Amino acid sequence: MSEPIRLGIAGLGTVGIGVVKIVQKHADLLAARAGRKVVITAISARNRAKNRDADLSAYEWADDPVDLARRDDVDVVVELIGGDSGPAKALVEAALANGKHVVTANKALLAHHGQALAEAAEEAGLSLRFEAAVAGGIPVIKALTEGLSGNVMRRVSGVMNGTCNYILTRMESAGLPYEVVFDEADKLGFLEADPNLDVGGIDAAHKLTLLAAIAFGTRPNFDAVMIEGIERISIDDIRHAADLGLRIKLLGVAQMTGRGLEQSMTPCLVPVDSPLGQLMGGTNMVVLEGDSVGQIVLRGAGAGEGPTASAVMGDVMDIARGLRLPVFGQPAKQLIDAPAGRTTAAKAWYLRMSLMDRPGALAKVAGALGEAGVSIDRMRQYGHEDTSAPVLIITHKTTRDAIDHAIALFGHTGVVTGEPVALAIEAG
Amino acid sequence: MSEPIRLGIAGLGTVGIGVVKIVQKHADLLAARAGRKVVITAISARNRAKNRDADLSAYEWADDPVDLARRDDVDVVVELIGGDSGPAKALVEAALANGKHVVTANKALLAHHGQALAEAAEEAGLSLRFEAAVAGGIPVIKALTEGLSGNVMRRVSGVMNGTCNYILTRMESAGLPYEVVFDEADKLGFLEADPNLDVGGIDAAHKLTLLAAIAFGTRPNFDAVMIEGIERISIDDIRHAADLGLRIKLLGVAQMTGRGLEQSMTPCLVPVDSPLGQLMGGTNMVVLEGDSVGQIVLRGAGAGEGPTASAVMGDVMDIARGLRLPVFGQPAKQLIDAPAGRTTAAKAWYLRMSLMDRPGALAKVAGALGEAGVSIDRMRQYGHEDTSAPVLIITHKTTRDAIDHAIALFGHTGVVTGEPVALAIEAG
Secondary structure: OOOOEEEEEEOOOHHHHHHHHHHHHOHHHHHHHHOOOEEEEEEEOOOOOOOOOOOOOOOEEEOOHHHHHHOOOOOEEEEOOOOOOHHHHHHHHHHHHOOOEEEEOOHHHHHHHHHHHHHHHHHOOOOEEOHHHOOOOOOHHHHHHHHOOOOOEEEEEEEOOHHHHHHHHHHHHHOOOHHHHHHHHHHOOOOOOOOHHHHOOHHHHHHHHHHHHHHHOEOOOHHHOEEOOOOOOOHHHHHHHHHOOEEEEEEEEEEEEOOEEEEEEEEEEEEOOOOOOOOOOOEEEEEEEEOOOEEEEEEEEOOOHHHHHHHHHHHHHHHHOOOOOOOOOOOHHHOEOOOEOOOOOOEEEEEEEEEEOOOOHHHHHHHHHHHOOOOEEEEEEOOOOOOEEEEEEEEOOEOHHHHHHHHHHHHHHOOEEEEEEEEEEOOO | OOOOEEEEEEOOOHHHHHHHHHHHHOHHHHHHHHOOOEEEEEEEOOOOOOOOOOOOOOOEEEOOHHHHHHOOOOOEEEEOOOOOOHHHHHHHHHHHHOOOEEEEOOHHHHHHHHHHHHHHHHHOOOOEEOHHHOOOOOOHHHHHHHHOOOOOEEEEEEEOOHHHHHHHHHHHHHOOOHHHHHHHHHHOOOOOOOOHHHHOOHHHHHHHHHHHHHHHOEOOOHHHOEEOOOOOOOHHHHHHHHHOOEEEEEEEEEEEEOOEEEEEEEEEEEEOOOOOOOOOOOEEEEEEEEOOOEEEEEEEEOOOHHHHHHHHHHHHHHHHOOOOOOOOOOOHHHOEOOOEOOOOOOEOEEEEEEEEOOOOHHHHHHHHHHHOOOOEEEEEEOOOOOOEEEEEEEEOOEOHHHHHHHHHHHHHHOOEEEEEEEEEEOOO
């Protein structure tokens, strides 16, 4: 048996403690599987005094996480601090500069700085792995980078933020408005410190950025993701969707189009009885489509102590077993800089807007749609008690460009109040 | 960039030709991802003259596949011949004896001889990989062996034979009897040369054997799998199930129980709207349950040129990238010899039998059930035109042992004709 592999863990929240528990509880099993012992030598967190659900007395303590990167008794730095700058970034950079492998759950850091960090890791011959950064316990990075490495990938899509899916599911099941369920989720500790990362779609977009880089051999380009959050989804949208046999999901899609790399993270409608439509609560689902393999669907818990710690340990075990791979599946210096593309695929759209209650208002909206080349499948005006009427339109299949054009034209009608909600209807 | 990795491919059916096509079509992409060229140097098949859908002129031909194992210009032998003995076994043994890595899609070979082959590979420091042997294009071996290696696995289950699922799906959708759909599947080329491998559940049981060995660290033990095929499932069973909101699936389950390792591959009933219930046609689904990760569900095509070749290439790429793992995830010599256990979990059961049309017949069946400790939830006798009446019983939750006891007692009643069909009702 080889020398033990020694971990330095920075960040002792639920995931960090989950990793500690696995290393302690399954020491023999991990050693049998890795061919060497997996041990923790040093740890770091913001607050040493905090009471934690694990015995940490055997580990060296570092007040400054970056100290872990400088220790001779650490082979792998496990970064579970989070955030795209500050100590997390400093620690990962220092680890790679000091010859330490890195395992991280930090999607924000990699979505923003993945290119530079991958180049640094590869130049030093080190592993930088991030299974826990995407879709919790689902081994999707491994499936895409390794299992499907014989494929030209066509499309990667999925629901990758459990908090958004929890909020949308709970709004429907309890019939509660967005604001009430948001507060519930906050009290349950489901939201990031900056909740906009979750409900604004940013966290999910970070994840999509990483999947797209691997799938299409492109430099991670978070800024090119078209992002819409779920903040403007009303209980009425949920109900209208249900009437149509549809459900609202925050859906990420990445695909290479003739115009470049399309990356979008937006609320969409999917059939209630489709695999995505049936995805309830905090569960994640990722769909990988390759030219040989066809469609592979992966489902599992998207967050939580156990699932995320499981993903971290998968990476640790790979490093312990000697696996060395380029960070994004091929050398970072060879990744291409793809232009941001938008799909020209035609879809049916759901439009919900408020219309001023005056004669000819509906005709003006219909006219704007016609001018943009969007034809109407169904339209419904709801009863109302104030001066503006809720109007729901389902279009025939049309492009996102045409919908955006129509929405711009609505602004000139003088009868549409507020910003319309526009949701693509996907196959699910 | 390192030296090219050189493949010798034995077996040029759909999967073998699929592998050739990927290597030819994606040469640059594979090289970028592996850090070295992936090339084919030699091939072998039974019939050299056969017209195949690929240009094979650049490759050395071997009439005897075992010759591939002796060639200096082969690093990896890709065994796609099939069968648990004969040339496939001879080739794999010779390859490992001659210092060649092996990639195979051969579930029968590994289910029967996996222990000896794994020991041979590990003693020689070689890779023996078999992603394509289980669930086609789904990277389930990788997920279980690597991604979830931080988990104690609790249960592995799933639908792993696309042909059986096709037959059951088609019986329901077209309302056709088993025999007719079997003949259809045969004409479509969906059946193995020995169709009992498919419809008898043996092929699926081979796959389950391999998953169980990895999941529970046990020596592959195919003989301990409780196997029932789908040959006795009638169109009436399909219809009765549909009336109950259920669907019949050939379901594999492996779990470590207090009594040992349970492995079963049997037709079961699952709710129509459950993930397994919605699995139609040739699609496979595998459910992996670990102590940290919870439940991970993987779905994809279970067979076919592209998906299976994708799995073969995943293994080839791993070897090209330098990944070296124990065959079943931990050293073969450390795998334990678990006794065959049977679950004591209580489930509801579906029983269908033919009853002789005489007074007191139903009472005798009810009495036998009572004696076995099985209580009846619902019972229905169908109209009939001959001397025996079809009877359908749904039990309250009970053990497999109790059901087997009841069925044994039916034999003594003198009123049950033929062998009853007994299907467990699972959560799906």
